[in-house]
Amino acid sequence: MSDTSFVRRDMLEPQTPPPSQVGVIGWIRENLFSGWFNSILTLASIYVIYWVLASVLPWVLQSSWTATSLNECREQIAVAYGEGTSGACWAVIRERYLQLIYGFYPSELYWRPNLAFILMIFALAPVLYPNVPRKMLWFSGLYPFIAGWLLWGGTIWTPIAIVAGFAVGYGLFRVLIDRFGSLAAVIAAVLGTVLWWLLLAGPVAATLASAIPIGLTPVESRQFGGFMLSIIIGVTGIGASLPLGIVLALGRQSDLMILKSLSVGFIEFIRGVPLITLLFVASTLLNIFMPPGTNFDIILRVVIMVTLFASAYIAEVVRGGLAALPRGQYEAADALGLDYWKSMRLIILPQALKISIPGIVSTFIGLFKDTTLVSIIGLLDPIGFSNAIRANAEWQGIVWELYAFIALLFFIFCFFMSQYSMSLERRLQTGHK
Amino acid sequence: MKKSVFLGALTVAGLAAGAASAATLDDVKAKGFLQCGVTTGLTGFAAPDANGEWEGFDVGVCRAVAAAIFGDPTAVKFTPTTGKTRFTALASGEIDMLARNTTWTFTRDVDLKFEFTGINYYDGQGFMVPKELGVTSAKELDGATVCIQTGTTTELNLADYFRANNMSYEPVPIETNSEAQQQYLANACDVYTTDRSGLAATRATFENPADHVILPETISKEPLGPLVRHGDHEWGDVVRWVLNALIIAEEKGVTSANVDELAKGTDNPEINRLLGTEGSYGEILGLDAAWAVNAIKAGGNYGELFEKHIGENTPIGLARGLNAQWTDGGLLYAPPFR
Numbered sequence: 001m002s003d004t005s006f007v008r009r010d011m012l013e014p015q016t017p018p019p020s021q022v023g024v025i026g027w028i029r030e031n032l033f034s035g036w037f038n039s040i041l042t043l044a045s046i047y048v049i050y051w052v053l054a055s056v057l058p059w060v061l062q063s064s065w066t067a068t069s070l071n072e073c074r075e076q077i078a079v080a081y082g083e084g085t086s087g088a089c090w091a092v093i094r095e096r097y098l099q100l101i102y103g104f105y106p107s108e109l110y111w112r113p114n115l116a117f118i119l120m121i122f123a124l125a126p127v128l129y130p131n132v133p134r135k136m137l138w139f140s141g142l143y144p145f146i147a148g149w150l151l152w153g154g155t156i157w158t159p160i161a162i163v164a165g166f167a168v169g170y171g172l173f174r175v176l177i178d179r180f181g182s183l184a185a186v187i188a189a190v191l192g193t194v195l196w197w198l199l200l201a202g203p204v205a206a207t208l209a210s211a212i213p214i215g216l217t218p219v220e221s222r223q224f225g226g227f228m229l230s231i232i233i234g235v236t237g238i239g240a241s242l243p244l245g246i247v248l249a250l251g252r253q254s255d256l257m258i259l260k261s262l263s264v265g266f267i268e269f270i271r272g273v274p275l276i277t278l279l280f281v282a283s284t285l286l287n288i289f290m291p292p293g294t295n296f297d298i299i300l301r302v303v304i305m306v307t308l309f310a311s312a313y314i315a316e317v318v319r320g321g322l323a324a325l326p327r328g329q330y331e332a333a334d335a336l337g338l339d340y341w342k343s344m345r346l347i348i349l350p351q352a353l354k355i356s357i358p359g360i361v362s363t364f365i366g367l368f369k370d371t372t373l374v375s376i377i378g379l380l381d382p383i384g385f386s387n388a389i390r391a392n393a394e395w396q397g398i399v400w401e402l403y404a405f406i407a408l409l410f411f412i413f414c415f416f417m418s419q420y421s422m423s424l425e426r427r428l429q430t431g432h433k
Numbered sequence: 434m435k436k437s438v439f440l441g442a443l444t445v446a447g448l449a450a451g452a453a454s455a456a457t458l459d460d461v462k463a464k465g466f467l468q469c470g471v472t473t474g475l476t477g478f479a480a481p482d483a484n485g486e487w488e489g490f491d492v493g494v495c496r497a498v499a500a501a502i503f504g505d506p507t508a509v510k511f512t513p514t515t516g517k518t519r520f521t522a523l524a525s526g527e528i529d530m531l532a533r534n535t536t537w538t539f540t541r542d543v544d545l546k547f548e549f550t551g552i553n554y555y556d557g558q559g560f561m562v563p564k565e566l567g568v569t570s571a572k573e574l575d576g577a578t579v580c581i582q583t584g585t586t587t588e589l590n591l592a593d594y595f596r597a598n599n600m601s602y603e604p605v606p607i608e609t610n611s612e613a614q615q616q617y618l619a620n621a622c623d624v625y626t627t628d629r630s631g632l633a634a635t636r637a638t639f640e641n642p643a644d645h646v647i648l649p650e651t652i653s654k655e656p657l658g659p660l661v662r663h664g665d666h667e668w669g670d671v672v673r674w675v676l677n678a679l680i681i682a683e684e685k686g687v688t689s690a691n692v693d694e695l696a697k698g699t700d701n702p703e704i705n706r707l708l709g710t711e712g713s714y715g716e717i718l719g720l721d722a723a724w725a726v727n728a729i730k731a732g733g734n735y736g737e738l739f740e741k742h743i744g745e746n747t748p749i750g751l752a753r754g755l756n757a758q759w760t761d762g763g764l765l766y767a768p769p770f771r
Contacts, residue, residue, distance in 0.1 A: 095483050099483070103485075222512065375473075376515060377515065377518055380513060388481050388513070389474070390474065391472070391480035393476055393748040393749060394748075396634060396637070397614060
């Protein structure tokens with residue numbers, strides 16, 4: 001009996017947890033069936049998902065890819081899946097996807113919008129991601145001119161002459177700043193640039209073009225269409241409305257009375273008017289005011305209106321960010337002896353913009369989707385083109401397939417924007433919460 | 434001060450508009466192509482095909498005018514216009530002519546200052562109902578729900594017709610033709626009403642077209658035709674007589690197949706005058722002698738255009754009806770060519 005012990009000397013082997021707590025079953029119990037109410041919700045959700053998929057998937061999959069008309073689609077589907085089956089007619093996408101993407105752009109020149117799009121990714125990279133070399137920003141600055149030249153074609157000297165305007169302004173600024181002070185130099189630089197553009201840029205470009213003819217086949221705005229048009233309008237509007245919106249927001253906070261009332265007036269006017277009204281002004285009213293024969297490009301007009309519209313909204317979003325900053329930040333900037341622009345650039349705006357990121361990005365997403373409104377003024381964006389395609393006798397009556405394809409294209413872009421904004425917020429998170 | 438500058442600019446713009454529109458034919462010849470406004474897409478009348486080429490009945494008129502001026506039916510650029518932008522596009526000079534199934538009405542002609550140069554399609558509003566309802570006449574539609582496009586003349590015509598016949602109806606407002614198809618097929622409404630050509634085109638795309646009938650009543654007049662700006666009669670004459678030439682060609686049996694043969698000279702003096710072998714009618718119009726030959730060769734005479742784009746052998750399958758030659762009991766009656 002002496003070696004009988006009532007105290008354990010060695011540890012028991014740890015038992016594996018019961019199967020109901022670990023692995024797949026444990027996870028399911030934990031997350032899906034952790035109580036009677038959650039179990040009901042789970043079962044109901046599964047049923048809804050099943051019901052949606054069961055009604056959509058057969059339509060998506062029992063489809064025709066090869067037909068040349070809606071009736072042929074129906075025949076093919078009836079033959080393949082039995083009489084009375086309704087299936088998608090993806091053949092219309094197969095036949096027309098190039099049109100939905102490029103519009104009437106000449107097919108032998110598709111490489112130009114493609115190249116412009118790839119270059120756009122390179123131009124955006126240094127703006128979006130901080131670990132890309134800063135020197136790339138030069139390329140981002142030049143990109144609008146390169147893209148414009150690639151898309152519209154024509155002589156290379158026109159964009160070069162426009163870029164030269166900036167060089168003229170900068171040159172004037174450098175020469176005059178020592179002699180007359182910064183204000184006079186800025187005014188002279190702006191005047192010089194505008195005068196160059198108005199008076200000299202055209203003739204200089206024409207002379208150079210006749211002397212050294214380098215250029216691409218010109219493509220008219222009328223031939224632009226499809227998703228390419230949405231991207232052009234959307235990206236230009238997004239790119240131009242952010243700086244303009246920041247300036248307007250600062251103007252609205254300014255102590256200078258005229259500047260302030262101008263900003264407030266502009267913002268409130270634009271926000272009080274629907275975008276579609278501005279588009280009608282761009283497409284019809286301006287036409288009547290301008291002398292006939294003046295060819296003020298319709299896409300340019302639309303881009304200007306869309307930019308103005310978005311900038312008013314951006315201005316209010318940024319103003320929200322400015323208002324959210326504690327007063328102490330402004331005072332601290334003043335106490336450091338920074339002037340207005342330095343304090344804005346180094347202290348106020350970085351914080352204000354960080355706060356406004358979700359608002360800014362959702363304005364951009366909204367702007368990008370609003371580009372489909374141009375179909376109402378006769379521009380053939382994807383929605384406009386879907387109507388035009390439906391007007392062909394072969395494809396009349398087709399609805400969901402075209403909209404599904406367009407929705408997919410838009411989803412890809414908007415989802416990317418939204419994901420980027422979330423990653424940006426995480427990156428800039430400095431733990432103020 | 435500012436206001437007067439603005440008004441001054443407007444006046445200058447107006448004067449310039451007058452000056453520019455005074456010689457559209459010269460302008461068109463100078464720029465080397467015709468600028469023609471069409472719809473953004475209407476089955477049979479204008480739509481881009483898979484290669485981006487516009488085709489259709491209205492497009493055919495544009496191509497004939499371009500061929501008459503330049504001898505080349507492709508010397509035309511199409512501007513898609515919507516119901517809202519079409520008139521400003523024409524008034525502002527963005528386009529030279531509009532061929533966009535536009536109804537010729539008093540206000541459009543007089544108040545909006547346009548000149549309709551003829552009628553290329555006589556349309557009218559009709560009703561489509563499912564066959565199972567057993568309705569055979571629009572007079573039996575009392576109390577029906579009607580799918581109707583908002584903001585169009587069809588809406589007003591419908592109200593007039595039901596009031597005149599002392600009947601009631603319940604409107605289901607819709608925006609576009611494709612939406613109307615969906616609503617109608619989902620039985621959201623008993624009746625779909627729009628222009629008869631549109632009804633025929635819509636019905637042709639149904640899975641079972643025979644289950645639907647288009648009622649015999651036509652409750653409105655919709656004469657559709659090409660139009661140009663007021664004030665430039667030479668240009669208006671060109672468009673008018675190209676259309677007339679196509680109609681006369683059908684009446685006289687001149688087709689795109691035999692026009693080259695007939696242009697060598699025939700025993701029929703009117704054909705000779707039309708095709709430029711007698712007289713100098715092209716010159717009077719400001720065009721060359723072969724203008725009508727080129728216009729007919731572009732897409733055929735009126736009948737050929739009709740058959741190709743909207744006729745009975747197309748999916749739309751419209752009968753000639755009112756659009757037959759006057760000799761066949763229709764309304765097409767071009768003035769004599771002399």
